[in-house]
Amino acid sequence: MQLGLQPEAGEGHCFWCHGKEVAIFSVGGMLSSSCVGFISEWLGRRKAMLINNLLAFIGGAMMGLSKLCLSFEMMILGRFIIGAYCGLASGLVPMYVGEIAPTSLRGALGTLHQLAIVTGILIAQVLGLNSLLGSEELWPVLMGVTVLPTVLQMALLPFCPESPRYLYIIRxxxxxxxxxLRRLTGRQDVGDALAEMKEEKRRMDMERKVSIAEIFRSPLYRQPIIIAILLQLSQQLSGVNAIFYYSTSIFQKAGVQSPVYATIGAGAVNCAFTVVSLFLVEKMGRRTLHMLGLGGMCACAIIMTVALASLESVPQMSYVSMLAIFGFVAFxxxxxxxxxxxxxAELFSQGPRPAAMAIAGCSNWTANFIIGMGFQYIADLCGPYVFLIFAALLLFFLIFTFFRVPETRGKTFDQISAGFQRRPASMMDLDMGMDMELAKASTELEYLGEGSLN
Structure with missing residues (x-):
């Protein structure tokens, strides 16, 4: 899809402009994600998400009107504002969902956030076809479609309750x-839930306010924040965004006849296996699924490298490379x-959680920026062997997860936090069975399940 804003621009200039478009989105995310902690504490989870929609509305409108105004700068600024919206949403939404979800469904409900993201990506890929909204005349409409889910959320979000944990513990x-609590559960007896939150509030009031700097300085939070950062880096430095940023050109080099449709196929696989994770995360656990995904991606990256490297001598390898890409996305x-x-959000209690989400989110978006800006240059330098770099990184993250990342399935926020204070992270899941037997729900919904109706 060509923007048509500067028809006199040469190929090199267009590539530079495309690189700026990709990068400026991540820059917006980097800057706004670092503010998640402050904004979520100041406005509250729900109000922050509601006001954040204004950024999406403004950014979408600017991109949609950029052709009419003959302004490439409007497109760049709109992308930046949309990136800022996504940076805030990537921290606010998981935080809100984690605080209102029952322990037994915390992972599954948390996965819905990713399912919404990949569904949006797939819809955008389909609408971006030349036969739909990806044409020279209609691409501004495609850019402007961004405002539709924004309007929908602004209409529906006021009907959702604010996080009771935020209201009681923070405010x-x-x-x-x-x-x-009563709106979330339909029950009137909320005594057990308030008792649990009262205990957490008592402990939090005894501590100093946790800032971003304090998280790095305090030995209580150092280990979980390192885990949080490396988990976010394992997502972005896995190479998946490199595939989606430049998927069509990768499929072209692989010899695929219709690379655009193959890219949409990868988007469909993206959605399908997010649903698979939705059903498995509470059965197999976070740690196990994460290691399974990292290991599978590492294997697919190696297979992809072999297939792309031998493509000229063995044309049939184009099918192998395509399957490797689909497998990479699935894992x-x-x-x-x-x-x-x-x-x-699970690694931290109510006090340090906002600051931790800001740090982790900023790490994620920074890595996204690096991949978006640097992948094409590294690919030109390394050729088909570029994915060996990602394979090495995936192997590192797999080893780190095995030795340092604890299992959090079925554990309360307090149990997870206490585990870091008692023992190294590599030992935390040795007594998982005992913790699950002794565990009480950490959230309002779970406690109310033990209560009785008035």
């Missing part, structure tokens, strides 16, 4: 917290795609 608004959505987003 000390017991009455509003009770109201939110990504089994583990590294959805899990890091909600796993970070």
């Amino acid at each position: 000390s608004q017991e009455h509003h917290a009770k109201s939110g 990504f959505e089994v583990g590294p795609g959805p899990i890091p987003w909600f796993f970070v």
Whole structure:
């Protein structure tokens, strides 16, 4: 799809402009994600998400009107604003979902965030076909479609309750917290839930306010924040965004007859295996699925390299490379795609969680920026062997996950936090069975399940 804003531009200039478009989106995400902690504490989870939609509306409108105004700068600025929206949403949404979800469904509900993302990607890929909205005349409409889900969320989000944990623990608004609990559960007896939150609030009040700098300085948070950052890096440095940024050209080099449709096929695989992860995450656990995904992606990256390197001598390898790409995407959505987003929220209690989400989110978007800017140059330098770099990184993240990342399935927020204080992360899941037997739900919904109706 050509933008048609500067028809006199040469090929090199267009590539430079495309690189700026890709990069400026990540820059917006980097800057805004670092503010997630402050904004979520100041406005609250729900109000922050609601106001954040204004960024999406403004950014989508600017991109949609850029051709009419003959302004490439409007497109760049719109991409930046949309990136800022996504940076905030990538922290606010998992935080909100994690705080209102019951322990038994925390992973599955957290995966819905990723499912919404990949569904949006697939819809955009389909609408971007030349026969639909990807033509020279209609691409501004495609850019403007961004405002539609924004309007929908602005209409529906006011009907969702604010996080009761935020209201009670952070704002000390017991009455509003009770109201939110009753709306979430349909029950009137919320005493058990408030007792649990009261204990967490008591412990939090005894500690100093946790800032971003304090998370790095404090030995209590150093180990979980390192895990959080590396989990986010394992998502972005896996190479999956390199595939989606430049998927069509990769399929062309692989000899695929219709590379655009093959890219849409990869998007469909993206959605399908996110659903698979949705059903497996509470059965197999976060750690197991993450390692399975990393290992599978590493194998697919090696197969992809062999196939692309031998393509000229063995044309049939184009089919192998295509299957390797589909497998790479499938394994990504089994583990590294959805899990890091909600796993970070599980590693921290209510006090340090906003700052931790900001740090992890900024790490994710920074890595996204690096891949978006650097992959094409590295690919030109390394040729078909570029994915061996990602294979090596995936192997490193797999080893790190095996030795340092604990399992959080079935554990309360307090149990997870206490585990880091008692023992190294590599030992935390040795007593998983005992923890699950002794565990009580950490969220409002789970506690109310033990109560009785009035």
